[in-house]
Amino acid sequence: MSKVLIVSDSHGLTEELNELKKRHQDVEKFIHCGDSELSKNDEAIDQFIVVRGNCDYESLFHNDEVIDFQGTKFLVTHGHLYNVKSTLMNLKYKAEEVNANIVCFGHSHLLGIEKIGNILFLNPGSLRLPRGRDERTYVVLNFTEQIVDLHVYDFDQGEIVQLRQSFQLHI
Secondary structure: OEEEEEEOOOOOOOHHHHHHHHHOOOOOEEEEOOOOOOOOOOHHHOOEEEEOOOOOOOOOOEOEEEEEEOOEEEEEEOOHHHOOOOOOHHHHHHHHHOOOOEEEOOOOOEEEEEEEOOEEEEEEOOOOOOEOOOOOEEEEEEEEOOEEEEEEEEOOOEEOHHHOEEEEOOO
């Protein structure tokens, strides 16, 4: 089983990001969807693929990253350049353009999981300033063949079991 951890909008936190790496040593890929407010050489994000958010000043981060992970294509972006607080349509077009199976984004600080067509859209919420719920959330995806098991975690309390979901990917 392969695992990917997705986090966003940590806004300067470093201890929490280091703690995630300790807690989830079995994760093969760490993704940060922007607004880390850290420099590229900060040890807290040294294992993360990081994109640039609207509050990031590090010019070495890209606005988008396309990652191929064991046959699954991820589009990672912060979301502010796609107007994600109003619509996922712009992000959907970009995902189709790059043939992404999973889109990871942040910006709104709202935990959200939605499948549109064959594309899974995933906003892990925020570690620093969650909106819509009290928990400081992040997500771990477990991959087995073409099935993705999604686990939502509250940084302080552990997995939120009732939010566990499985998705079939069409690769």
